[in-house]
Amino acid sequence: MITALLADDESHALSLLELLLHQTGDVKVIGRCGNGIEAIAEIARLKPDVAFLDIEMPGMNGLEVAERLGSAACDTQVVFVTAYDRYAVSAFENDALDYLLKPLEVDRLNRTVGRVKRAVARRKSESPEPASTSAIAADNPPAGLQVQLLGEIQVSVEGKGRLKWRTSKEKELFAYLAVHYGSRIHRDVLLDELWPDEHYQKAKVYLHTCVSYLRRDFRQMGMEDAVIYEDEKYSLAPQLERSDYREFVAAAAGLLQTGGNNAEQLERTVNLYSGRLFRSEDYQWADDEIRHTEAAIEAQLLRLTQLYEEQRDYGRMIAAGRRLLQHSPYNEEAYRTLMKAYAGSGKHDEVYRVYEEMERRLDELQIQASDMTLSLYEGLRVRKRG
Template identity: 30%
Template structure:
């Protein structure tokens, strides 16, 4: 078992390292700075993180949410000197918590829980055994087992043409449309040659990779027959629709946090992708706002915290992410984070729009302050 430890106190960090080593746990990293732990966690690929809750700047609750957002399979064990967190905070998808000073018998129980979780993990939803074309973040390919496939593209235009034909779906772009989209500045006579050459390159590349995409040409129009090949965006949107209809908040949260790996072809400089990118962003935002609110209402604090955090990263202009975090941190008794979120919101709105937070947020904050002072 591989672990990382995060605690701003050096002596506590050293003590936990020695204790874990007694149980033959491989300590891959020990960090006093939680932000450094965030930077290195994926490269360390640990199974579990032992996280102190009370840390300045970035506390353990928020750190855990961010770590699990970046690495959903990471197990969290909170370490705290304050038992009240065990009542309110450990809804946060943590497998366990430890009270300082840590007792060997109690740590032994935690290690056994972790080992049992590794021996009998919750099965992932089954994926259809078919190759996948991925449009989230960038154009890429996976084989039927989910392993990445490397394509040696002859030209960048071959890559773009294939992406555009898949993007077109059931539509059948004409030769003229393709020339206008893919080779807008080329000499008309030469662009026809480019198109024919590129179509040949695509067919050869798909055949070499074993991806059963068929590029068809009929009556002056082109079409991609997927032949069982999946497209991640289409599969994601279908799964989101099904989760929404079933009211499955857990499945929806996984789809929003893990499956949506980045915006539609966000790293590709394809102007024709802008409309679909914004449509999917709006769809993600709508479901994320609704799901975060439901998760918060049902007490799933960890998932709600992670989703609001992701909302803030993707849509920093959206007030609800700040307000949601304020409410959650207020329930957890983390007063400093409530103030920090309110200050961030106030600064953002003032600098970008010259306005104040909405009346409902200002009223909530004023009432919350009064209760704390009273």
């Protein structure tokens, strides 16, 4: 006979479920709780085979209880009991063995009990994996794992292809956790940032759904426990924090420490930049990260052109200047850099073309070139005539 704990804030619902489970002849109810916090404590104390959790409970709902159980590597199976419709509840299946819809149906309950019995029997027959092996698997990412945040958001594993996002919010949740690598983000912060206009309880359901999707999708890519939940805070597994964005930020920090006077180091850093952070997305919460990243690449390219100018390497100066213009097409300093580079390489006709290109761009903003730019252009023209 399997043992069960029931959690629901409605006492009559608890009594009805306990009665129906007793009538199956396969379940012994060893505990009842009226809220999620109490359920966590009782599950840890009683260690039941299965916990029947109502989704809607005050304080900590059934979804959060399931997350805590999953983070604690608990052997207790979870069955959700809910009034949500089938479309909504399908998202919860990943973190639960089964679900029951209110009002309860005897036939459906019997099928659920059958699933629980098979799952419990299977668990008891399997030998536990050695802790050392589990630890190694958790620390080592799948071969060929790549996380891209600069440009398009992509996750791929060699031999398994690219992860396909189920919903835009799953993708956004991953992006938020990935860009805040090394931090454990409180649940309420995520709710405010990703679902600011939703009712609190509904937003918690949406968050749990996205977490479930992420865990399932990364499990299919060969990664267990991709999303870590502890003390109402979320983070990605360490191996998922190794993104192109993190590498770029680390390299940019290294440049600041060394003064940014090494052309090779600058080249390596700017080559890490493959596009604007979250290029195709409009994440308002990412504005600061995007602005800082854009300012960093702009400063690095500009410094690179200055170093090439000092070395009189005008070919590379032109290439870096063109890349700077692609990144920042209204940057007057980028145009001045290019004009100097073409003049230094003897391509004076290109100086004129760059100046015309700048005028067209600035006309779009209905502004005129600065005196500094005009003075430089006139000086280069005089040098050409001379």
